[in-house]
Amino acid sequence: MANGASSPVPTIYQVAERAGVSIATVSRAFSDPSKVAPRTLDAVLEAARVLRYVPAAAARALAVRRSKALGVVLPHIDGPYYAELLVGFEVAASELGLSVVLALLNPQEPRHLSVLDLLGRVDGVAFMARSGAQDDTVRQVADVRPTVSVARGQVEGVDAFYAENRAAARQLTEHLIEHGRRRIGFVGRLEEGSDIGQRHVGYLEALEEAGLAPAERFEKDPVEASGLEIAEMLLAVERERNDADAGAAGADDATGIAGLDALVCGNDELAMAIISRLTAAGVDVPGRLAVTGWDDTVTARYLTPGLTTVRQDVAELGALAAQRLAALIDGDTSQSPVTVDSNVVLRQSCGCAPDPVPALA
Amino acid sequence: MANGASSPVPTIYQVAERAGVSIATVSRAFSDPSKVAPRTLDAVLEAARVLRYVPAAAARALAVRRSKALGVVLPHIDGPYYAELLVGFEVAASELGLSVVLALLNPQEPRHLSVLDLLGRVDGVAFMARSGAQDDTVRQVADVRPTVSVARGQVEGVDAFYAENRAAARQLTEHLIEHGRRRIGFVGRLEEGSDIGQRHVGYLEALEEAGLAPAERFEKDPVEASGLEIAEMLLAVERERNDADAGAAGADDATGIAGLDALVCGNDELAMAIISRLTAAGVDVPGRLAVTGWDDTVTARYLTPGLTTVRQDVAELGALAAQRLAALIDGDTSQSPVTVDSNVVLRQSCGCAPDPVPALA
DNA sequence: TGTCACGCTGTAAGCGCTTCCAGCTCTGAT
């Protein structure tokens, strides 16, 4: 900074002195201008301006016993998913005049300390995404501060916000069945949070209704590497089968690979990786294997084939969470879980035909 | 929360009383345990535990005149780019024992107030990405608090951090020239920040060295919609040309569209949209038009053709910024700008051949 | 046995705000 370090940081006292008023008046000038006479107000504001006065939030927080800040704890973000969640939350919070303090929590190393640190400086906290191992932490925090849980497994007594999962998964699976798929697999770690758990339930419902048995389930984290692994696995199995069948009728070959003809994946990243690896190996997607994602990443529509996935209004979810958290802080009581809608987005990876596009003359 | 609201929030006094010591001892127990006798320490910690004591950060901040928090101001995030930047920053900050408070600043509506708010509660602030209009804000903040500028236009007297742009752009452009491209366009709003400006410089250098004239430049924001617009524009121009040439030799047609045979784009999103639209219209990319992106989005490699782009270690950038900011707060003096390397990632959209991949037996 | 140093602890003075309360100055009604 230019000089900040040299001159002492101005406080309400300096401003008061320069404006020729008491600190009480300066305080009022900032918190409720209508309480001070116009002339006085001008003088105060002017003094504050020339001194570059910035009210010390800590002092205010101490005096009013409110920090006017909300905490967010997230797993180490990367996906656009978390970013969107965070943006929705921040925008809503700042509209309520609340700051947002961010804590990234690597599920591997709990860093319990950093949570304590966070707690001390916020009026409430939102736990977003990832669940399971963290549930204890959530519970402890909830004992001490207003708390909400967003897009993650629910915790007893903590207000929960999540996108609708079950119905969308069911719808998605039904769609695959309509495409004639019969051996539909599922990719996702169930205990990792009820989000994926719910999707699995919807998936099972659709299968049951159609009188189909669930096909293989892959218990994998929803990341690129898992997708690659799964693809390799499928390819290996298929190769083996072919070797075994050597010379025999390749009846099983027209559609299907390794005994599957469709795969419902936990998110787009996973689906993308699987499709890419399979396609590179010459497997026709969706011809032999339909693959669906979840999240509707920006790029999903640019893939070949276009990725059929599920769109959730994650920003809205974040915003709702921030608003409820603010309400809880103001003394509102807990309410029932809130869900936002999800929409299945059909593109080509499920077997749908591409939209016709005008060609270059 | 379960009960928090009912029982009064425990303070250092309650803990002291319950442990049978003075508040000074409790304070020491938390800030420097070695200053307290082991037996006493145990008693204090135990009392704190049963009372669920959480030290009030505000009070501490007031007493030590340090909030132990860093501010980050970002434009309304979405891209993975910002998310990565933020993650790098947060991780580094938390390793230094500093919290991160986040402020999203929509360049459209300045919300100057929210910046003031932020200033009051942090020891230093990092301005990330997007520049131009915000420069004044940065300057004002820098007058009052230690400040760094990350991945954005530089401001006099403010420590800057950015990814190398010029050399990478030059290298990328040279690569296109090696592919035989001669009419290479550029997409990016120059005044929007020196990032893209630097890339433009590198691009020009490469052209000049090769004795080529720069082709058309599209002054567009780096978002999906712009990409679509540009693609439509190219298609329209091309259609017109074809109509004009009707019957004449289609010599210009083998490679090139609308007078261009390559396009260097400001980011991946833009490039993706252009490629998608053109491909859908039957234009061969990279056959007729090579297109490159910037950022190496996760999905870049999954596109068809694979997107040639530039990879920057954005997380590293964020981390460096956090560390420097912490140093500035501790009284270090400003230093020269820091840049992290960028690497050109060649895939197929520039005209390179795809990697061979083992096919399914 | 006295002295001193050392380790541990408590007392108390802030840190920069908010806000209750009281007091002052006007105005308008009586």
Place this chain on the structure above:
DNA sequence: ATCAGAGCTGGAAGCGCTTACAGCGTGACA
């Protein structure tokens, strides 16, 4: 002319912590 009340303002008491500073008991040493 008097007084009630409204409108503004200042005094002062905290908010929950940190951190000199001083005091105490103890053991080492002379």
